[in-house]
Amino acid sequence: MKGVEDYFKGLADINRLRIINLLLQGELCGCDIQYVVGSSQSNVSRHLTYLKRSGLVVDRREGYRVYYRLIQDNKPECRELLAYLKVALTDKVFIADSKTLKQAIKDGDCTISESRTRATPRRRLSAPHA
Amino acid sequence: MKGVEDYFKGLADINRLRIINLLLQGELCGCDIQYVVGSSQSNVSRHLTYLKRSGLVVDRREGYRVYYRLIQDNKPECRELLAYLKVALTDKVFIADSKTLKQAIKDGDCTISESRTRATPRRRLSAPHA
């Protein structure tokens, strides 16, 4: 496992905090995160990579999507940290993001809001290839 | 009060984490911190300034010394954060630092280990002026 310093470095950026805030609601795929955060795809991907390196997030691939989730460690440090994040991410940005995410789930715009047997296109987040 | 992001930026550096670890034991003056951390005076001072800006540390002047301490806020966020730090700062560095500090206090080498009515010099940490 990673040290505290890595955790804090992972959390020392507003974009990554916004991602963490979203992941507190559960597992999400990259494109849903990108949709809420509204940043470029490469930017979001890089921050997710950073979070994985920090040891805060793990991922799994499912088809051409990758799903990210917070570490679920039983160690007291991890539980304390998540407890802190839950009570601390209360700024306007985080609340607005949570709202956006919930609405998107409700509208069936997120991959997690569908129960499908196979992956299907959902919404276009990047231009099609040449 | 400052936002979460500022807190995490404040904590995203090994030197500042070492300082925070020391301050978990109580209020300390800059020179005692410098003694344990072993870094240059300006470096330690800058990190302390950073921690103050982040809202994690407050200071008070007493004579020619400045004493630093962790914020003691009753808000749940603050208490959760300190709770996390207490269980999380367990790497070798932090344990070694705590030990060094305790020994220095025991040996009367720290300003907090003395009960004096007025400030007196203690140990030389920087060269005398020209």
Next chain:
DNA sequence: TGACTTTATGCATTTAAATGCATACACTTA
């Protein structure tokens, strides 16, 4: 006032993060 202890800061340099853009890579499905 002048010598001393501690702390802060201006300046220059190095080091690391963050971001955008284009493109490669992974996977699915017609």
Next chain:
DNA sequence: TAAGTGTATGCATTTAAATGCATAAAGTCA
């Protein structure tokens, strides 16, 4: 296989942190 969807990465650029060195600033006390 080819086109579509989503994710990662190489490269260049900008922006911010970290560090050292010298020096100023704040306060004490002979």
